[in-house]
Amino acid sequence: MAALICEVVYRGIFQKNLAARIARGIVLSARKSGRWGIAFGRYGDSPQRNGIPAKDFAIVADTKEELEQNMARYEPKHTDVTIVLDDTLSKGVESWAWYGLQPINRLTVPNGTVLMTSVQPFESLLQDIHKRDTAYKLSLVRAKASFSGLWVHKEDHTEARILGALAKIAPSFLALDGVSQAIREIEWGSDLKVASARKAYDRLETRQVKITEGNAEIPYSFEMPKWWEMREGVTIPAIPIGKPKEGGQGYVPERNPYFKKFTTRTMRPVIDFDTCVKCNLCWISCPDSCFDVMPDATFDANMEACCGCGVCEAVCPVESCITMVNEAAFEDNASQWEMWRKDKAAYKTWLTAKIGDKQTTVRSHGFRFRGQYEQELTRDLDGGGVEITAGIPGENAAHKTV
Amino acid sequence: MAVATTAAPTASDEKELLISGSEAVAEGLALADIDVVTGYPIRPYDTVIQAIAKKIANGQLVAEYIVAEGEHSQFEIVKHASTVGARVFCGSSGVGWAYAMECLVVTPPLRVPMVCLVGNRALDDPGAFGVEHNDALFVRDLGWMLCWIDTSQEAIDTTLIAYRVAEDRRVFLPLAISADGAFLTHSQALTLVPPKEKVDKFLPRYDRGDLLLHPDNPITVAPQANEDWVIEIRRQNDEAMKRAVAVIEEAYADFRKVFGRGPENPWFEEYMTDDAEIILVGMGTISLPMKVGIRTLRAQGKKVGLVRLRWFRPFPTEKLVKVLSRAKAIGVVDRDYSFGSPFHSGVVANEIRAALYNAEKRPPLLSFICGLGGREVTLEDVYKATDLCYNAANSGKSEAKTLWLGVRE
Numbered sequence: 001m002a003a004l005i006c007e008v009v010y011r012g013i014f015q016k017n018l019a020a021r022i023a024r025g026i027v028l029s030a031r032k033s034g035r036w037g038i039a040f041g042r043y044g045d046s047p048q049r050n051g052i053p054a055k056d057f058a059i060v061a062d063t064k065e066e067l068e069q070n071m072a073r074y075e076p077k078h079t080d081v082t083i084v085l086d087d088t089l090s091k092g093v094e095s096w097a098w099y100g101l102q103p104i105n106r107l108t109v110p111n112g113t114v115l116m117t118s119v120q121p122f123e124s125l126l127q128d129i130h131k132r133d134t135a136y137k138l139s140l141v142r143a144k145a146s147f148s149g150l151w152v153h154k155e156d157h158t159e160a161r162i163l164g165a166l167a168k169i170a171p172s173f174l175a176l177d178g179v180s181q182a183i184r185e186i187e188w189g190s191d192l193k194v195a196s197a198r199k200a201y202d203r204l205e206t207r208q209v210k211i212t213e214g215n216a217e218i219p220y221s222f223e224m225p226k227w228w229e230m231r232e233g234v235t236i237p238a239i240p241i242g243k244p245k246e247g248g249q250g251y252v253p254e255r256n257p258y259f260k261k262f263t264t265r266t267m268r269p270v271i272d273f274d275t276c277v278k279c280n281l282c283w284i285s286c287p288d289s290c291f292d293v294m295p296d297a298t299f300d301a302n303m304e305a306c307c308g309c310g311v312c313e314a315v316c317p318v319e320s321c322i323t324m325v326n327e328a329a330f331e332d333n334a335s336q337w338e339m340w341r342k343d344k345a346a347y348k349t350w351l352t353a354k355i356g357d358k359q360t361t362v363r364s365h366g367f368r369f370r371g372q373y374e375q376e377l378t379r380d381l382d383g384g385g386v387e388i389t390a391g392i393p394g395e396n397a398a399h400k401t402v
Numbered sequence: 403m404a405v406a407t408t409a410a411p412t413a414s415d416e417k418e419l420l421i422s423g424s425e426a427v428a429e430g431l432a433l434a435d436i437d438v439v440t441g442y443p444i445r446p447y448d449t450v451i452q453a454i455a456k457k458i459a460n461g462q463l464v465a466e467y468i469v470a471e472g473e474h475s476q477f478e479i480v481k482h483a484s485t486v487g488a489r490v491f492c493g494s495s496g497v498g499w500a501y502a503m504e505c506l507v508v509t510p511p512l513r514v515p516m517v518c519l520v521g522n523r524a525l526d527d528p529g530a531f532g533v534e535h536n537d538a539l540f541v542r543d544l545g546w547m548l549c550w551i552d553t554s555q556e557a558i559d560t561t562l563i564a565y566r567v568a569e570d571r572r573v574f575l576p577l578a579i580s581a582d583g584a585f586l587t588h589s590q591a592l593t594l595v596p597p598k599e600k601v602d603k604f605l606p607r608y609d610r611g612d613l614l615l616h617p618d619n620p621i622t623v624a625p626q627a628n629e630d631w632v633i634e635i636r637r638q639n640d641e642a643m644k645r646a647v648a649v650i651e652e653a654y655a656d657f658r659k660v661f662g663r664g665p666e667n668p669w670f671e672e673y674m675t676d677d678a679e680i681i682l683v684g685m686g687t688i689s690l691p692m693k694v695g696i697r698t699l700r701a702q703g704k705k706v707g708l709v710r711l712r713w714f715r716p717f718p719t720e721k722l723v724k725v726l727s728r729a730k731a732i733g734v735v736d737r738d739y740s741f742g743s744p745f746h747s748g749v750v751a752n753e754i755r756a757a758l759y760n761a762e763k764r765p766p767l768l769s770f771i772c773g774l775g776g777r778e779v780t781l782e783d784v785y786k787a788t789d790l791c792y793n794a795a796n797s798g799k800s801e802a803k804t805l806w807l808g809v810r811e
Contacts, residue, residue: 023590027420037420037592038589038590039590040588043446043583044532044776046445046531065697068690068693069694072691072693073778074777224810226811228811234527234528
């Protein structure tokens, strides 16, 4: 009697179909050894919004009865494998159906595995992943965050590689041959994908994580009210208006203390306050009111409120004022303006490094040129690595116009 | 982690697919070869419309797929299509179903055997997507047949049975299949899909006969009527609903003959009720935590069983009473509410109280409201309900109140 429980944590919409394909692939692969299974999406995450962390689940078990045993929950309370399709999710997740910040390894059983696609080194990821009181394994499939989702279907074999990696992690449930067979038979399968799965099996990198390792931050949380404590009439109080930043100058709006949304972010704006012309466009255009007005009339993006949509970069009329940078390059949500005020020269150095390091900072939202997919695929398959290409306007381009 | 011990399933003429409850309904619709389907999206029902659209696009089903501008129109369209002899499908969820109410009301008197899927969803406001059964229950008094399904397998099987029952000339009433939002509509499970040849043996063509709206059969449908006619029309509906009982039993018996599976008792599933002291009653996917909970309770020596109601209209009064009156106490778990009703209970609890009124033995009955808006029904909820039922069994008295489980209080 045994069961394998997997969660697939993904970026809403962008990776929606990808996550569903992985969950299906797990069940169909395990079926090859006579297992029973079920694949389902986390309904509370619906309707999804771009980038919001969301989950799919796959449960496979030796017998139907044991499958029922594990399904008699709205969703699993613990998982043998936590599959993470974007390494910026290491910082934790907050979605529509979760209240507070949930560490990415929260459901992973002791000595279970967090399986992630990432090009970052283990140590860098462990600065983001929260510390916990039981040991677990961190396994990496070397790949960028895939956009094989809903808006953009970038066919990059991520689902096959995850299944290949799972065959290494849980061979008694997903034999590599079973995975290969299932991939061929599933609607999205192909021999090329089988090859990708086998390579991921061979190349999977795994490291033990000790209880002393990880981000020591205590994730924010809150208690939900009782029925008699809640306001009647399906009403919620408005967020109060804000206050000046300091000395009667500037303006900082109040924000929803229960839903911060910043785990939606995959890129964040880095602002050069020296080149800011104080035009207000970022402040007006931001859909999440994330900009605080500073006493000197520049704008500081509040990192607890920013979803990383990149509208500010797109509307900013200055060539080198706001630049979107991969969220993975940052360790905290500290104020950039305060850093700049404290030491302008040091800030310039920091900013130049963040913007300049294309290896770390570039992220893709899809394709940039015709034929890019074929190029990347060749590299992924033959070299085991991935090419990092510079951005397009609005996505961390070298220049705003091309 | 253990090593595989079970062999892969052997081949049969049925194919095994990993599909959701909604996708299973779509498989059933393709096998039933429907003619007209209308779609207006609302979660969670929209998943079936997506699956049908895919089938039509892939050439696996030839049917008119009409995107209406709202639920009211989509039900009107299939109603008319059915009167000219088309096999039709439609459906909705939550307030979408409510928006179609005017058309839902006229369908039974016109004797339109449409089959619908209600992806059960909480009624707005608050805007929520999780399951509650109040949406489908809107039509419980109007001449609609209502059933609740529990698994993807039951989804495809019931879809085929639904056309067979609704389109039987003795019945000719609309039928709504209810599927719990999320738990069934959005979970993919391994499901057997039968071959078309078997379905053809089971499901005859839709023949509207003398009620067919056609130039060769000139009739007027739905003329204005006054008090001289209405009560007789209602009485006809009443008779059709009564006749449906035998037709449903025939259909399930035939289904078992043709497909070699399916329940002997169409009306409700009994789980460990033979020697049960406490019988819990529920509809839909609530059965899963109940069955798992009952297994644990049995291991502790507590004789608990489950009755999962499949059919709510027609309501299986006598059969249900026969089983339930054997228990020492009954616990009815409603995933719905009926504010201000007797004992402030849920709909199913009040129906069962009424059904038991003429029974010789009436065990204490406890009413529970649980899992509203898609809230998880936990094993702890099941254990708590069972404990309270044992208290009632020991005192021999019905609690004249309703208990809410899993609410923050």
